Amino acid sequence: MxxxxxxxxxxxxxxxxxxxxxxxxxxxxxxxxxxxxxxxxxxxxxxxxxxxxxVNRDAIVGAVALEGFGELGPILRASVRQDANPTDAILDVATAYLQFAFERPALYEAMFVLPSGLRFAKSDTPQVLRDTFGAMMAVVVPFCANAEIATESFWAALHGLAELERHGRIRATHRDERVRHVVAMFG
The missing domain is CATH 1.10.10.60 (Homeodomain-like)
Incomplete structure (x- = not known):
């Protein structure tokens, strides 16, 4: 060497x-x-x-966020039960996403809240971000003609639920019911 x-x-x-x-x-x-x-x-x-x-703290946050996306994508893909119908699959992914947010709050914050310098939905978007988005989109595709927009909406709904609950704005005791409402919008 x-x-x-x-x-x-x-x-x-x-x-x-x-x-x-x-x-x-x-x-x-x-x-x-x-x-x-x-x-x-x-x-x-x-x-x-x-x-x-x-170059700065945001770049460090971005590196941490990239690791997080490297963890989240496979978790979302693995969450879908082998025999799941499309509704169960989207429910599995929604549940896994929220579980990730609550079990890894600092990592989730780096990925979705803090400035990180990462660019989404651009030509230079890192592949790991594309793969994680793809894991979400895979369960949305059966429900929508425009899967990208529907996946962004699905992601936004889950992120909103995660942030509201993480900050005590909504009751954690009703998480499962709220997830079922989000999933029902696709059915």
Whole structure:
């Protein structure tokens, strides 16, 4: 292994450490605690070293969000029961999406709430975002001629439910009933 290979490997490892530290701090103390200074202390590197990997905090949030999309897409796909009819499939995905939001609140916030620099529905949208959207769209297709718009609406409804419940604006005890109402809009 040459020097340049070793340096690239070390840089990739530092980047992974930065992302892991950001996730850990956000999960433990909230995203307000995630600063470049705090991350530098956490991973025992100087702030300029962090800036060689990420131009700013939003870029770090974006890297965390990309990891989150890499986790969410497969979860959504795996949530659909093998023998599910189209209505059950969309219900499975809706339930899995909300479960993800509540089990990983800091990650969800990075993906869908905080500035991240990620661009959706553009020519340069990262593939992992497209794959996650595709996991949602796969269960919407049987119901709609314009599956992209319908999937955006489905996603928006789920995101609204997640955010309202996460912030105590609606009762968690009625989550399943609300999900059934969203799914019924497609039936």
């Amino acid at each position: 040459g020097i340049s290979d070793r340096k690239q490997r070390e840089k990739a490892e530092r980047e992974k450490r930065i992302i892991a530290a950001a996730r850990m701090l956000a999960e433990r103390d909230g995203w307000g605690s995630v600063t470049v200074r705090r991350l530098a202390q956490e991973i025992e590197y100087s702030q300029p070293v962090l800036y060689t990997h990420f």
